[in-house]
Amino acid sequence: MPLPSTMTPIATTTLTTATATVTFSSIPQVYTDLVVVAHVKGGNAGGAEVYLMQFNGDTGTNYSRTELYGNGTSAASTRASNNTSGRAGRISGSGSSEYVINTLNIMNYSNTTTYKTWLVRENEAASWTAADVGLWRSTAAITSIALFSNSSYNTAVGSTITLYGIKAA
């Protein structure tokens, strides 16, 4: 049986139609961390939106996050508690020529002893760069990740989202 690379591509979705939610399901439980690289554009004509995610279909108020960002003028920090979804980054507006790059590192996703935590790097060259730490208050192993735009905007055609697994020794 071939041995896998340490960082293994698990699944890639490139949208050919505008889609509300991209879901990675039946995630293999054989890795240590997950990495999501989301190169995404949204459907809001009014500008960029927050890019969100939920684990295992959990829509309860079990997510929180702290963020550090720069918007071209100043650096600042915000946080939110008891949210119904986790922050996965930014998603550009429909009038933008840019697809935002969000890189998520979801740590120790398959253990059943700790709450799940992740780091995000948001790269929206037009107006924004940020880093986030997030928490999902559940000890369940992550078996699915649903990614979507805030305010129910679609994710645009051409958006590409790849899920990787990283395996420790």
Add this chain to the structure above:
Amino acid sequence: MASISLKYKSKSGNLTAPGDVDPGAMIPLATTTLSTATATITFSSIPQNYEHLQVRGILNNSATDAALMTFNGDTGSNYSRHRLTGNGSGAGAASGVNNTSIAINGLTGFQSTTSVYGPVILDILDYVNTSKYKTIRSLSGTENNTSGGIEFNSGLWMSTNAITSITFSTVSGTWAQYSTLALYGIKRAGA
């Protein structure tokens, strides 16, 4: 059909035989998951045949404290660092020179809240080079639903020694059970 024995080429070998597998540029070297609370986590006897190292993991500290990173057991005043932080209400920055370690997640510390573990991803560049001081960068954070912090760090160890061990200690307290750190080697081209 006869099966082919596979060879795991994790280090400097070339792919020569049928069935050889290239595991990629990132090689898992060691993982520590604590079964009991522990004051320090050390990776020792680090192989010297990679270009860079990466440490990834989650930490919970009984005293909500930073991780203090030292190399090769050096506790002299040979470390410096800068950090950029956010705590949910404002952005900040701080630095330290001639320190006895590099503090990671120094703004808020890694939380002691039960089940809450802070993530850290840390890169150590050119760790075997004996003509350069060693530099690191990290992204880490902690979040417990009532407070949180996110932190970029750069760090310097003023030594040209190759790094053979890495220790994560703390000002006070211990690393909680289930804290996990994994060490990876990043190969150079042609390795």
